[in-house]
Amino acid sequence: MDKDTQFAVLVIGLPLLGLLYCGxxxxFLMNNPFGRENxxxxxxxxxxxxxxxxxxxxIKASAKAYKEHDMRNHSEAKKAHS
Structure with a gap:
């Protein structure tokens, strides 16, 4: 998936997922007395x-970004030492 498609899925899918979660x-609250009592x-x-x-x-996205940034820095350092 390209970045535009991922963004569209995020913009459309996230609110729908939120509505489903609220539903x-x-x-749960209508059908389960435990939820109403506690x-x-x-x-x-x-x-x-x-x-x-x-x-x-x-956290997963941050770890991926740091890993890519770290790998990029190591490759640049190797080129500088060569």
Whole structure:
């Protein structure tokens, strides 16, 4: 996929994924008494799941960028020493 297609999928897919997630939360609260009786636990879980996914994606992307930057610096250093 080229960068424009990836961006379009991100712009269209992310809000749809958010709507689906909200729908699942509402369905959980409607059908499960535990969710209504324990709002702190439910709220914490609702908060932690997207945060964990976002943090994982962010860390993987950062690690990839640092690795590419480090490899580029090593190749430039080898050329300078040659």
């Amino acid at each position: 699942l939360i509402i369905a 709002p702190l636990i439910t709220g914490f879980m609702v908060m932690v799941v997207p945060f964990s996914v976002a943090a994982t994606i962010w």
